[in-house]
C-alpha cells in the first residue's frame with residue numbers, strides 16, 4: 197500500500213485542523229493510500245526519512261519566522277537525503293496582517309528540500325492573493341498551497357479540494 201507522511205506543526209491549531217481535513221480527503225478519494233498524520237514536535241530525521249511521499253504543513257509566525265517546532269526540526273531535516281522523495285507543501289498565513297511575510301515558512305523549507313535532492317509538487321498561482329512578498333513565491337507561483345484561515349476561511353475547503361487531487365496525480369497515485 198502506498199503511504200504518505202503528512203507532517204505538520206501548529207501553535208494555535210489551524211494547521212492541525214487543515215492537516216486532518218487533508219488526511220480525510222485523501223482517504224475519501226483514494227482509500228488505498230495510507231496517510232500517517234504526524235505532528236513534528238520532538239520528531240527525529242528518521243521519522244520523516246522513512247517516507248517517499250511527504251505532505252508538509254507549516255504556519256508562519258512573528259514576521260516571517262518558522263513555527264517553533266519546525267525551527268527546532270531544521271537540523272533533523274538537514275540530515276535527510278531527499279533524493280527520490282516527492283514533497284508537497286502547504287502553508288498557513290495571513291496575507292493582510294503580514295503582507296510582506298505571507299507563508300514564508302514553506303518557502304524556507306521547500307528550498308531546503310529541493311537543495312537536498314527532493315522533488316516539489318503542488319505549486320499554485322500566487323495571483324489569487326493580495327500579499328506583497330513571500331519567500332514561498334517563485335515568479336507567479338507559490339511552491340505549494342497557501343491558506344489564509346484568518347481572512348479567507350470560506351475559500352479553504354475549495355483550495356484544498358482542488359489541490360489534493362493535483363498533488364496525488366503529480367505523485368503518480
Ligand SMILES: Cc1cc2nc3c(=O)[nH]c(=O)nc-3n(C[C@H](O)[C@H](O)[C@H](O)COP(=O)(O)O)c2cc1C
Pocket residue numbers: 205206207208209210211212255256257258259260261263288289290291294297298299300345346
Ligand atoms: C503574532 C502573529 C504573527 C504572525 N506572523 C505571520 C507571518 O509573518 N506571516 C504569515 O503569513 N502569517 C502570520 N501570522 C498568521 C498565522 O500564520 C496564522 O494565523 C495561522 O493560521 C496560524 O496557524 P497555526 O494555528 O497552525 O499556528 C501571524 C499571526 C500572529 C498572531
